[in-house]
Amino acid sequence: MAIDRVLPNILSDRLPETRDFFVGVLGFQVNFDEDWFVQLSAPGDVKREVAVWRRDHELIPEAYRDRDPRGMILTVIVDDVDAVHARAAEKGVTIVAPPRDQFYGQRSCLMLDPNGLLVDVSTPTASASGSTA
Numbered sequence: 001m002a003i004d005r006v007l008p009n010i011l012s013d014r015l016p017e018t019r020d021f022f023v024g025v026l027g028f029q030v031n032f033d034e035d036w037f038v039q040l041s042a043p044g045d046v047k048r049e050v051a052v053w054r055r056d057h058e059l060i061p062e063a064y065r066d067r068d069p070r071g072m073i074l075t076v077i078v079d080d081v082d083a084v085h086a087r088a089a090e091k092g093v094t095i096v097a098p099p100r101d102q103f104y105g106q107r108s109c110l111m112l113d114p115n116g117l118l119v120d121v122s123t124p125t126a127s128a129s130g131s132t133a
Contacts, residue, residue, distance in 0.1 A: 005047045007039075008074060010117060011055040011065065017114040018052045025088045025111075026076055026121070050074070069117040073110075081123040085109045088121075101125060 012018045019038045022028040028040040028050065036057045042048035055065050078084050085099050088111050096110035096118065108122035 005049070007049055007051055008072075009051045009053050010069070010074075010113070010115060011060065012052050012115045013055050014114040015052055015054050021093065021113050022050060022052075025084060025091060025093060026078070026119075027084075069115055073118045073120050074113075075120040075122060077122050077124070079123060081107050081109055081121050084121050085111075 010018060015035070015038060019030065019033065019040065022040050023030060027043065029043050030038065031041055031046060031049075032039040036054040036059075038052045040050050040052075053060060081099050085095065089095060094112040096112060097108075099107055099109040101107050102122075105125055106122040107125050108120055111119050111121065113119050
């Protein structure tokens, strides 16, 4: 069995704001945009993607429409975490932790998307021990 792609789906009460966060702060492009679902990807690579579902849509079972996105951190690897941090701060995004060099060879910052989802934005550093994960 081969895995072709993995698509994280974020449940949201703020679908337009969430789309705009991923586009305006992180640089994703919109591939599909309806009032109940938005599919986004990295420019030029549709398999590096994330989607947003309207939380109250009929396809989401009521028991799973939880309003608190806990138990998950979405990591986005970028070429310049400091530039993303500056753009996020300029747009009023909640910054949980500013950019800092990590022991595992990445520079990262933590921010919240409009739904309260913790987003780790990271850039591999020259001190990485061969791993960019």
